[in-house]
Amino acid sequence: xxxxxxxxxxxxxxxxxxxxxxxxxxxxxxxxxxxxxxxxxxxxxxxxxxxxxxxxxxxxxxxxxxxxxxxxxxxxxxxxxxxxxxxxxxxxxxxxxxxxxxxxxxxxxxxxxxxxxxxxxxxxxxxxxxxxxxxxxxxxxxxxxxxxxxxxxxxxxxxxxxxxxxxxxxxxxxxxxxxxxxxxxxxxxxxxxxxxxxxxxxxxxx
Numbered sequence: 001x002x003x004x005x006x007x008x009x010x011x012x013x014x015x016x017x018x019x020x021x022x023x024x025x026x027x028x029x030x031x032x033x034x035x036x037x038x039x040x041x042x043x044x045x046x047x048x049x050x051x052x053x054x055x056x057x058x059x060x061x062x063x064x065x066x067x068x069x070x071x072x073x074x075x076x077x078x079x080x081x082x083x084x085x086x087x088x089x090x091x092x093x094x095x096x097x098x099x100x101x102x103x104x105x106x107x108x109x110x111x112x113x114x115x116x117x118x119x120x121x122x123x124x125x126x127x128x129x130x131x132x133x134x135x136x137x138x139x140x141x142x143x144x145x146x147x148x149x150x151x152x153x154x155x156x157x158x159x160x161x162x163x164x165x166x167x168x169x170x171x172x173x174x175x176x177x178x179x180x181x182x183x184x185x186x187x188x189x190x191x192x193x194x195x196x197x198x199x200x201x202x203x204x205x206x
Contacts, residue, residue: 008064009057011201016046016053018197019190026193029186033173037078038186045076045084061100066092079171080187083115083128090114105139112136119170126168126180128187131159135195153199156192163188 019026020043027039048071049056056064069088073081094103094110112132116122123133138155142148161184168180 005057007201007205008061009053010205011198012049012056012068013053014201015194015197016050018193019043019046020050022190022193026186026190029184029189032183033168033176033180034186035078035172038080038190041076041078041080042190045072045081048072048075062092062095064092065095068092079119080190083118083187086114086118087111087132101143105136105143108139109136121170124166125170126163126166126173126185126188127170128185128191130163130166130185131156131188131191131195134159149199149202153196156195160184160188160192 023039023043025039026042027036030036030038049068052067052071056067059067065088069085069090069092072088073085075081076084088111090113091107091111094107098107100107112129115132116129119127119129121127121129123129134155135152138148138151142151145151163185164182166181166185167178168174168176168185173180173183173185
């Protein structure tokens with residue numbers, strides 16, 4: 001695990017701050033097809049992560065990632081807490097026997113698999129997986145490319161837009177049936193916000 005502590009803390013800080021800054025947008029998206037609390041819940045969770053940042057950053061990387069997951073489970077609430085928590089807990093478990101950056105796709109894939117299992121969902125159901133799975137495909141197919149960060153950002157952004165014409169079949173939005181068509185999925189959007197924040201931080205440190 002070669003990710004330095006200061007770099008990891010910067011990644012977490014930027015991701016948390018971007019979620020907090022996007023809370024109103026995430027809430028508006030969720031008001032259209034969900035409970036209307038996604039932005040509020042995510043902001044609360046990542047504010048809690050920020051308050052623990054020094055403690056998180058002092059842990060070995062695998063334990064630090066799991067601490068993020070535990071914090072989100074305890075503070076986010078709704079469906080998003082268990083889903084995001086599952087991602088970070090599984091990724092942290094994977095990091096206990098994987099190395100970065102060599103095993104990035106495997107670590108990310110462990111998190112994605114946990115989200116899929118927790119939500120009993122798959123691609124095409126208008127969820128956060130509709131961003132996470134395309135990004136995982138890029139990490140598997142294009143690892144080592146000089147423009148990987150740019151490709152991840154573009155893939156996540158394009159994937160969010162593709163959730164709009166989908167009909168939701170999972171979660172609160174599924175109750176709307178055809179009326180869920182035409183709206184971006186809020187979980188997909190928050191996933192994109194997190195991924196883009198990580199991309200921007202890594203670019204700034206290159």
